[in-house]
Amino acid sequence: MSEVYAIVASFKNTPDLFHAAEKVRDAGFKKWDTYSSFPVHGMPEAQGQRRSKVPIFTFFGGITGFTLGTAMVWYMNAFDYPLIVGGMPFFSPVFPFPIMYELTILLAAFGTLGGMFITNLLPQHYSPLFNSAQFLEVSGDRLLIIIEAQDKQFDPVETKTFLESIGGFDIEEIED
Amino acid sequence: MHNQEEISKIQSVGLIALIVGVVGLLIGAFGLYSGLVSDDARPLISWLIGLTFWLSIALGLLFLTQIWYVFHARWPTIIRRQCEHCFSALPWIFLLFTPLLLIPFFHDNPGILWKWMNGSNVMPGGHGLIQDDPLFQWKSVYLNPIFFxxxxxxxxxxxxxxxxxxxxxxxxxxxxxDVENIHKARRLSSVGLFLLATASTLGAIDWFKSLDYHWFSTMYGVWFFAGSVRAALSTILIFCIIASAKGYLKGTFNQAHRYDLGCMMLAFTIFWTYISFSQYFLIHNANIPEETYWYNIREHNGDGVHNTWWVISMLLIFCNFLVPFFALLWYKTKIVIWRSVAVAVWILLFHIVDLYWNLVPGKVVDANASHGYYIRQFSVEIFDIAALIGVGGICIWAVCQSMLKAEPIPIKDPNVLKSLNHAE
Structure with missing residues (x-):
């Protein structure tokens, strides 16, 4: 089965890649990405990406942990098996706080990890991009922009011309 | 260097601060005098609160600067220069502190502020004299006016x-x-952090904790450190934002700097809470009367009825921790200028409340009260405000004087470019 999955274009240097990314963003493409072996400051803005959603997962992980810790201590100490220890009340927010706090941190960390996997679409063992020799060179010195065929504005011919017009070279189709 | 317009702007801010500061200090000094004459500790505590607020900010900045040196942090290089300006307040704070140091030597009752300085002061609750208190006798090797x-x-x-x-x-x-200067500063910081940590911990024990000499806590020095650095971060953020809005740091202090200062404010908000709660938690669980009374007087009067400090305690939990914590979790709070300034002002305000909560409460001996003493309640005195503004005015004036002597940013520091180009 050989269907076009995406079109790849190489760029000469980082400023070229950066400005090309701004042009791709302004042309209204949605399903595309830039690839480089090092982080480029300001690239998320140049690509028009919104901030990561991971903090939301972290927050709700933390809230869950806090609630769980509180409920657990209340169930054990005040409901299921009330026991007087050192004259303390059966339940109070003070003495079990380390448990509430540790569970908050633990589940916030799990939330972060899980959120990172979910938002990055991981685990993903295969991607058609691996078929491209250029893509494999990204870990060396290649700078790429890849526009996927799933994008609504994608057109096998026009997208190629567009990438060429913004300074891309070695433009190739990647097959599924 | 600066242009003429900038110099005159800084000079006029300094002059206004100096005038306001001197007026505030005169009112505060009147309070100090009236307290000394009437043997009332409260106006002296006002003076102490005013000094402590500004001292804690200066010490926090001193901590931060050295931490940045030790970690070879490049991003705060331009902020470091503003910290260095703030250091000029320290000698003036010391000068304003000396009146309190002179009390034990020149006043009839040396123990007017720090009770233990006068052994013949009566302990609250009819337990005899301080000099007969075994706890004081043990501690007197350390707590005596000369050594103090x-x-x-x-x-x-x-x-x-x-x-x-x-x-x-x-x-x-x-x-x-000369790059060697930076190496020297880095070497000094690695020793200086130990010296500063020791000095500020023992200083907090001497000046604030020994107001209640009877009490024990091993967390107190760390509490002071946490509160100080937090207040320092808020102050330097406000300072830099004003300076960049007025053109002094325009284009050099950018969003990434604000964001990172905001992150550190969040971290130190959590750290302050962690330390303050741990202190309470350990004392609550150990349940030893010599320790728990310190929290008891901050919750209720002898008869178990909640007093004003209970309200302040709740404010510390909800307003000094929860509000800034949740506000600073949001990315927008750290990068939208007015929001970050609002949180910084909020933190400074509740830092003052935290100082009140730590310094003001105490058992005051009074023969007419039910147990022979009453608990000094929360109140905002005119002398508190005067001392806060007065010491602040002098500090801001000193900072302005320093700003006239150097470049706005360390232009020849090898890391300044990294700092200018700092990005998230």
Whole structure:
């Protein structure tokens, strides 16, 4: 089965890649990405990406942990098996706080990890991009922009011309 | 260097601060005098609160500067220069602190503020004299007026000495471009952090904790450190935002700097809470009367009825922790200028409340009260405000004087470019 999955274009240097990314963003493409072996400051803005959603997962992980810790201590100490220890009340927010706090941190960390996997679409063992020799060179010195065929504005011919017009070279189709 | 317009702007801010400061200090000094005459500790505590607020900010900045040196942090290089300006407040704070140090030697009742300084003071609740208190007898090796005064000079010597050298070497680099200055500052910081941590911990024990000499806590020094650094971060954020809005740091202090300062404010908000809660938690679980009474008087009167400090305690939990914590979790709070300034002002405000909560409550001996004493309640006195504004005015004036002596950013520091180009 050989269907076009995406079109790849190489760029000469980082400023070229950066400005090309701004042009791709302004042309209204949605399903595309830039690839480089090092982080480029300001690239998320140049690509028009919104901030990561991971903090939301972290927050709700933390809230869950806090609630769980509180409920657990209340169930054990005040409901299921009330026991007087050192004259303390059966339940109070003070003495079990380390448990509430540790569970908050633990589940916030799990939330972060899980959120990172979910938002990055991981685990993903295969991607058609691996078929491209250029893509494999990204870990060396290649700078790429890849526009996927799933994008609504994608057109096998026009997208190629567009990438060429913004300074891309070695433009190739990647097959599924 | 600066242009003429900028110089005159800084000079006029300094002049206004000086005038306001002197007026505030005169009112505060009147309070100090009336307190000394009427043997009332409250106006003296006002003076102490005013000093402590500004001292804690200066010490926090001294901590931050050295931490940045030790970690070879490049991003805060331009902020470091503003910290160095703030160091100039330290000698003035010391000067304003000396009246309190002179009390034990020149007043009829040496123990007017720090009760233990006068052994013949009566303990609250009809337990005899302080000099007969076994706890005081054990502690008197450390807590005696002569050693106390010597220590105060030593601690301020450390503060002012570290500040002097760090500032001098950084300012010298502007002229000579000698990188060796930065290496020297880094070497001094790695020793200086230990010295400063020791001096500020013992200083907090001497000046604030010994107001209630009977009490024990091993967390107190860390509490002071946490609160100080938090207040310092808020102050330097406000300082830099104002300076960049007025053109002094325009284009050099950018969003990434604000964001990172905001992150550190969040971290130290959590740290302050962690320390304050741990102190409460350990004392609550151990349940030893010599320790728990300190929290008891901050919750209820002898009869178990909640007093004003209970409200302040709740405010500390909800407003000093929860509100800034949740606000600073949001990315927008850290990058939208007015929001970050609002949180910083909020934190500084509740830092003052935290100081009230730590310094003001105490058992005051009164033969007419039900148990022979009453608990000094929360109140905002005119002398508190006067001292806060007065000391602040002098500090801001000193900072303005320093700003006239150096470049706005350390132009020849090898890391300044990294700092200018700092990105998230």
């Amino acid at each position: 005064t010597v220590r105060a000079f030593l601690f301020f010597g450390v503060f002012i000495g570290l500040a002097y050298f760090l500032k001098k070497w950084s300012f010298d680099t502007d002229k000579t471009g």
